[in-house]
Amino acid sequence: MLPLCLAVLPWGILCGSLAVQNGFSALETQAMSLLVFAGSAQLVAIELMAGNTPLLTILFTTLIISSRHFLYGLAIRHKVIDQPFRWRLPVSFVLTDELFAFSHHRKAYRTKVRLIYALSAGFSFYIAWNIWTLLGIVAGSLLPDLTHLGLDFAIAATFIALVIPSVKNFATLATVITAGVVATLLKSQGFQLWLVTAALIAMTVGYLISRWQAKEEHTQ
Amino acid sequence: MMITILLMACITFFTRYLFLHRALPFKVGPKMQQFLSFSAPAVLTAIWVPIVFINDEGINLDWQNPYLSAAVVSVIVAYKTHNIYYTTLAGMGLFIILS
Numbered sequence: 001m002l003p004l005c006l007a008v009l010p011w012g013i014l015c016g017s018l019a020v021q022n023g024f025s026a027l028e029t030q031a032m033s034l035l036v037f038a039g040s041a042q043l044v045a046i047e048l049m050a051g052n053t054p055l056l057t058i059l060f061t062t063l064i065i066s067s068r069h070f071l072y073g074l075a076i077r078h079k080v081i082d083q084p085f086r087w088r089l090p091v092s093f094v095l096t097d098e099l100f101a102f103s104h105h106r107k108a109y110r111t112k113v114r115l116i117y118a119l120s121a122g123f124s125f126y127i128a129w130n131i132w133t134l135l136g137i138v139a140g141s142l143l144p145d146l147t148h149l150g151l152d153f154a155i156a157a158t159f160i161a162l163v164i165p166s167v168k169n170f171a172t173l174a175t176v177i178t179a180g181v182v183a184t185l186l187k188s189q190g191f192q193l194w195l196v197t198a199a200l201i202a203m204t205v206g207y208l209i210s211r212w213q214a215k216e217e218h219t220q
Numbered sequence: 221m222m223i224t225i226l227l228m229a230c231i232t233f234f235t236r237y238l239f240l241h242r243a244l245p246f247k248v249g250p251k252m253q254q255f256l257s258f259s260a261p262a263v264l265t266a267i268w269v270p271i272v273f274i275n276d277e278g279i280n281l282d283w284q285n286p287y288l289s290a291a292v293v294s295v296i297v298a299y300k301t302h303n304i305y306y307t308t309l310a311g312m313g314l315f316i317i318l319s
Contacts, residue, residue, distance in 0.1 A: 035229035073239030075256035157311035159268035164298035180269030206258035
């Protein structure tokens with residue numbers, strides 16, 4: 001989990017400095033990381049709020065970007081649902097892309113040790129994210145434009161590191177390729193629901209291939 | 221601005237908590253579970269690939285694009301080492317040199 005805390009450093013700095021340079025106060029910027037705790041939603045919202053976008057548009061965009069969490073919640077529901085509310089509440093608060101990528105162990109969230117492990121990972125991302133945001137606030141008020149340094153590549157590098165090792169069969173490979181191609185095409189066309197649409201199409205491709213392969217094995 | 225931030229926080233939390241709420245009366249069956257097992261690679265890839273290929277002008281397939289060459293190196297390092305540190309260091313390092 002330590003490498004992941006460091007990997008979100010450029011992203012946190014980007015978020016903090018972008019907000020400050022767009023006229024957010026230090027308090028508002030930090031509050032956003034403390035309360036919202038969602039990098040991609042924060043980055044987009046900062047740009048929208050700086051452009052005086054109507055509140056409803058900002059909230060709707062946040063919902064669209066965050067809607068991938070519905071998939072995460074569904075995917076870990078059977079592992080978490082038997083735990084008491086006092087565990088489910090903090091787990092859901094820190095259910096980020098990074099934590100979800102670590103949720104695939106069969107016993108994840110199911111034993112006390114695994115729950116504590118997940119929560120320590122989740123809350124260490126939370127603490128790291130907020131420290132990096134603070135660094136970004138400081139850097140953004142001291143240095144000129146930090147936002148064109150290509151800090152967003154750090155996100156790509158981190159997600160490559162999370163995804164590539166998980167590609168162990170043809171179905172997952174097909175999922176990844178479909179997701180990349182469809183997301184790029186839809187996003188470049190300015191389609192608002194590009195992320196969820198691309199993810200659902202790619203998941204369908206992966207699912208159908210894995211079903212088809214299971215059937216082939218069955219008939220042989 | 222604080223109000224907007226608070227409302228955003230409610231929305232992100234809602235999307236994270238909803239399906240961990242016990243009173244929702246359904247069970248995720250084995251087929252649905254298999255479908256959902258593809259959500260991590262699908263969502264994460266759908267986030268990172270457009271970062272690499274899309275710039276302000278649109279889709280950029282030029283090899284001079286530092287995002288592209290650094291991403292190719294990151295994929296190779298991730299495939300060979302399965303290590304988050306090496307992958308992000310190699311990718312970011314090359315990216316900073318090229319850009």
